[in-house]
Amino acid sequence: MMNKHVLLCSLGLSIALHAPASRAQTSAETPGAAEAEALTDKARQLYDEGLAALNQSRWAEAHASFLAAWRIKRHYQIASNLGVAELRLGKYRDAAEHLSWYLREAPATRVTQRQRAEVLLKEALAKVASITVKTEPEGAEVTVDGAEMGRTPLALPVFLEPGQHMIQVELDGYKPAQERIEPKAGDVVGMKLYLMRRDAEAPAAAGAPGTTGPRAASEPGPAGTTGPRVASEPGPATPPETTVVPPAERSWVPAIVLGAASVVGLGVGVGMTMASNNANDEARAQSRSIQGAGGQCIEPSTAFTVRCAELNRLGAKADGLGDAAFGSYVASGVSALAALTYALWPRRAATNSTEVSVLPNVDLHGSGIIVVGAW
Structure with missing residues (x-):
């Protein structure tokens, strides 16, 4: 399946911070006055150094500053930016830990920032x-x-x-x-x-020492035999003669129809996959274009609003086509399995003729088949 909206999140360098007053709408968020008072002077200095490095994509320097600040003061804003830097450096385990910590501690009122954190956390969890x-x-x-x-x-x-x-x-x-x-x-x-208590007694043995279970009693057989004697019983009475109806000749029409539906579903899935890949390529090109122009789509400026909206549309299109492709593959597999089951299922005695109707059901939101019949 396609990663949903990963491109949108990778454009932003931070998930929880606004820019300082001298820079409008960057990928980091400066704490408010009340939050700044909660940080020690040293942690604040390291935090500011990390922001400066983060906004210039100097991931290693940003990580070092945020990590030092984190060791002084465990604050959710430090955790968010530390997780972003770790994600960009491929430190997926650490990124998952700090982004999870952010989501646990950040106020529920930060709806947008928490949503971005969840997307980045999903990217990290795919690696650990x-x-x-x-x-x-x-x-x-x-x-x-x-x-x-x-x-x-x-x-x-x-x-x-x-x-x-x-x-x-x-x-x-x-x-x-x-x-x-x-x-x-x-x-x-x-x-x-x-955990077991240290003073817990071992369970008592189930049987007496030296035994492994109850002994089986047997009755000796007649002389010259080696096994127990078995009493003979009179044989069953001869059953009355019955007329056996031979199995009806199998119709291969349902198997052929189901097989054809499987091929159609496979073809639709391949087509949807190619279309989804094309949409993804267009989204990547749009993302590179926005980044090349110095923009980002987490909190876009007015100059990039239209281009970010187009990026969102392409991402949604790729996801929809990917979902439809997956549904088509599932429908193809179900049809193939149904055809195989019908072909191998034992034939019954002659009854009413078999009637089967198979109706493909494929659209942009999914696909499947409808099988109606009587066997």
Whole structure:
């Protein structure tokens, strides 16, 4: 599937900040007076340095300044810009963590900024695994590859790079528990680890020592045999003669119709995919044109309003065509499976003739087939 509106978000360099008064509508947001008072002087200085670097696309310098400010003061505006810099540097795990922190702490009134953060977080989550760790009982210390994550219940999921990781939980009075996992990029996993008290008794053995289950009793057979004696029973009475109706000759018309519908759905899917790719190419070209002219579409100036609206239209068109292509592929697969099932299904005795009607149903918002008949 196509990434929805990723182009729109990649044009902006920040999700939560307005520009200083000397610069109107940039990709960063300067805290208000009340928020600025909450930051220490040193954190504010580092934050301002990070903004300057961010607005000039100096990602490494911006990341260093924001990270230093973050270590002094954990503020949602610092988290948002730190996450943006990390995303641009390919630090997807860290970006997912700080953007998630922003969404948890930012006021609900920042509707637009939160929406942009959600789009950027989705981009980061496609590159990492999101693990929700729970324990029974709660309050256990969670470590991942030896690094402390906090105590359960954790406020946020644990974000991991693809590959092997060891998750361990410890709680006073309980035996430690651990789990080795190997998630892939984009995985969303929930896990719960159960801790046993150190003084818990081992469960009692199910059977007596030296036994593995009840003994099977058998009755000895007659001399010269090796197995138990089996009593013979009189055979069943001869059943009355019956007339067997041979299976009706199969009609291949439904299989042919379903196969044809599968081919049509496949063709429509390919066509929609090509059209969606073309729309994406146009959107990328429009995005490069806007960036080349010094514009952005997160909070566009008047000069770029029309061009950003066209970019939105192209993105929506690409998404719609992509959805239609996916629906066509699904309809093609369903038709092919139905044709195969009909061909291999056992024939029944002669009954009324088979009648099947297959009606394709494809439009821009999806596709499918309608099968009506009687077997």
